[in-house]
Amino acid sequence: MSADDTVQLVRSAQQGSTASFALLFDRHYAGMLAVARRLLGGGPDAEDACQDAAITAFSRIGELRDPSAARSWLHTIVRNNCRTMLRDRLPVPVGVAGENLLASELDDPVARIERSAMRDWVWHGLRQLSPAAQTVALLRYFTENNSYEQIAALCGTPVGTVRSRLSEARRQLAEVLPRVHDDRHGEAVALRTERRQEAATILSAVPNGAALTKVAARWAEDMTFWWPGGIQTIGREPVFDVMRRDYQSGVSLTITGVLAGSGVTIWESTFTNPPEDPYHCPPGATWLLREKEGLVREMRLLHTPRPARP
Known part of the structure; x- marks a missing residue:
């Protein structure tokens, strides 16, 4: 060639x-x-x-x-x-391109793809995938906690299932992306913007003193929450109880990224610990929200691995 x-x-x-x-x-x-x-x-x-x-x-x-x-x-x-x-x-x-070959090497890689002319097309294509393939593709390609093992833990599936679903996601993308290139893509952007605002509002509810029933209205009252380690709780209140305890301990939480698909939303966040307790929380977390009939019915949380203590 x-x-x-x-x-x-x-x-x-x-x-x-x-x-x-x-x-x-x-x-x-x-x-x-x-x-x-x-x-x-x-x-x-x-x-x-x-x-x-x-x-x-x-x-x-x-x-x-x-x-x-x-x-x-x-x-x-x-x-x-x-x-x-x-x-x-x-x-x-999205952040592994070659040295000296990118337009903006000093930028955050996620910020670069957010500005890419193709981003709307790609996001729109991802939303056309089957639910299982869409979820693993979003986690694999656009989040920090993206190893097969981490995706498996977050989805509650074996590693082999993650591998097969990613293979299926690639196959579907090869068929879907050419089809949607000329479609209107504004809906995908609007949904991501809406979900980002929702995430920021919910995760700032505790420090802002907002009412749980108002900020988390889309969370089903009997939603299931899976914590790291496999612990399961029912309802919205246990999640906010943990947030309150962390906030009272001096921990702050910041949203760093939000992905939105068909029936699935993914948050990424960081924790800032108080100086007197620098190991209170891990560096960050990935949150997987699964929806049904417009309500979040299941959430799963995966912590970013903690650094080794000196």
């Missing part, structure tokens, strides 16, 4: 041609897989690293400034995926 052909395919893909991206990826896949196998050996992990790289590249092809560098860009994404897999912490694909 000549350099001119690569440049033409990249530019066509950046203008929205999914066929051009598919051809570009197919022509580079053998080299990407070779990179992955050198680092991970044969087996499904190497293939997973390449498939995750495809989703990353597809959603961020518009940010590749030098089309002739597509091969090294794709290989860098795969290499970074493999290295983080070897460290037992899988990557957030």
Whole structure:
């Protein structure tokens, strides 16, 4: 494949041609897989690293400034995926592009994808997936706690199920994204904005003294909450009891990201502990909210791993 052909395919893909991206990826896949196998050996992990790289590249092809560098860009994404897999912490694909190849390297990666011209298209496509595939795809590609083990713990499923659902999510995305490229995508943006505001209101309810029944009106009174470690409680009040105790201990909670899909919302948050008790709470958490008939019926919480104590 000549350099001119690569440049033409990249530019066509950046203008929205999914066929051009598919051809570009197919022509580079053998080299990407070779990179992955050198680092991970044969087996499904190497293939997973390449498939995750495809989703990353597809959603961020518009940010590749030098089309002739597509091969090294794709290989860098795969290499970074493999290295983080070897460290037992899988990557957030929206933030693993190659050095000196992105438009804004000093920015937060999530902020970059929020500004990407393709973001509405990608979010809209994700909402078309089946519920199980959509949830694992959102957790895998757009959250911090995104290893197979962490996703399994958050979803309450075996690791093997997470792997199979991600495989299904990739298959569905390959079919869905070309179809929705020209659709109207404003609904996905509006829903994410609405859910972000809702999250901020709910999680600030305790320090602001807001009434639980008002700020959490969409939470079913008999909702099920799964805490880290598998403990289960029923109702909204136990969640706010924990928030109150943390707040009274000097802990503050900040929303850092919100994802919204069809029947599912994902929050990411950080905890700031008081100076006198720096290990009171873990660094952060991922919250998985599952809805039915407009109400949140189930929530699951996963804490970000604590750093080692000095």
